[in-house]
Amino acid sequence: MHDEEIVNLPASIDMKKENLFKLLRFSVFFYSLILPHTVNKNSSLQIYLSTAIWYLSIGSILIPILYKKLTYNSKALHKKAFSKMSISNKLSVRDVDVSGKRVLMRVDFNVPLDSKANITNNARIVAALPTINLVLKNGASGVVLMSHLGRPNGSPTEKYSLKPVAAELEKLLARKVLFLEDCVGPATEAACSDLKNGQVVLLENLRFHSEEEGSSKGSDGVKVKASPQSVQAFRESLSKLGDVYVNDAFGTAHRAHSSMVGVDLEIKAAGLLMEKELLYFSQALENPQHPYVAILGGAKVSDKILLINSLLDKVDCIIITGGMAFTFLKVIDNMQIGGSLFDKEGANIVEDLIKKAKSKNVEFILPVDFVIADSFSASAKNEIVTAKQGIPEGWLGLDIGPQSIKDAANAISKAKLVVWNGPCGVFEFDNFAKGTKGVMDALIAATKESHTTSIIGGGDTATAAAKWETEHEFSHVSTGGGASLELLEGKTLPGVAALSSKL
Incomplete structure (x- = not known):
């Protein structure tokens, strides 16, 4: 139930109660006039009736006041309870005294490796350094780091070992x-029982045990569920490795894995x-600034139904782009889309x-022109067509056109908050990257010139930002594609829900 629904729930009841109170006051007034003329002239009876009428009169005034006070307090309690579930109310590592304590930290060291186990991009390791350095600076006796790497399917696999990460971490720290x-x-x-002098420990891949994800796959591809007893034993062993739990792995926060939700320590901080x-994300979900614009791309409408539904309750404008624009235009305007993506x-x-x-x-902005290609390749022949012209058979839309870029840029320039999830075209091919780059440039300009809060929702959009090295030009680029999507869809992330709340 939304906060607004909780607050407004008693409104109809209030109206009914008000009518009853008005009737009560009218009745008291009426009988105060009539009764003295109809009762026996017995003076004691007259006194009793007069006293009763006086109490009823006072009650008819006080009861509505008390009722409103109680209703207000009830609403306030509802609001308070709701706010405690807020993602912005989670305990931070900044708020925790770690002096002399072992910190068990879930990080995301799922880095790419080449065939010789060399790390090709250490960005995720670098991203964890500020938290590691903070707890060491604040006097932690040691830091025990745990992570997954790849998909080893619940059994030790040499190519997914975190050993190369340990060597890289040594250099960086x-x-x-x-x-x-x-x-x-x-x-x-x-090994972790008596850490001293800020010792740093890295554990081997969590996913070498099926109990981390709760299941494993055999060589035949059949999933085998881990027993509840073994999962519990796994979680109990992890819980013995630290005194304070810190989770810095947002990219895995949508997974109810043992290292995310099963560590049994009193303090669990972000x-x-x-x-x-x-x-x-709390700015985008709980108390957004307006005008609020969402840019949504990607291939399938069906993949974004929950996202669009959720955002329609919050935003002022949605810009539909990417492959799913063809499904919208086909349904709404019966546009000819050629061989473009269509999500039945x-x-x-x-x-x-x-x-x-x-x-x-909510304003709904759809592309009005496209860059089309005669094949899905970087070197394909390409042309610009309008949505009214349509896309001929044998051709497919791979990017939005120049007017669509201008329309998106115009909406972005007026926004105070922009959330972007999904590229505008096949940005991996330079001939079809102008849409994504054009919208990105418009958002960067709004961020710099108008102080617009700009949030890139991870996944392919973050990859596009990395391609043009613009990650630091936005307010925030999320490290979690799936996690950020589920959060924007309005779902509760298990890894976030498991964290302690601020008092």
């Missing part, structure tokens, strides 16, 4: 990192990276989404 060959068990527990994610499943919901947008007074 300029201090010794102890690498342990398992993440649980007596030997690991013993790391600096997680804190930043929650700070910006998503087509069934398009009209409902448009109706909801109109009922909520």
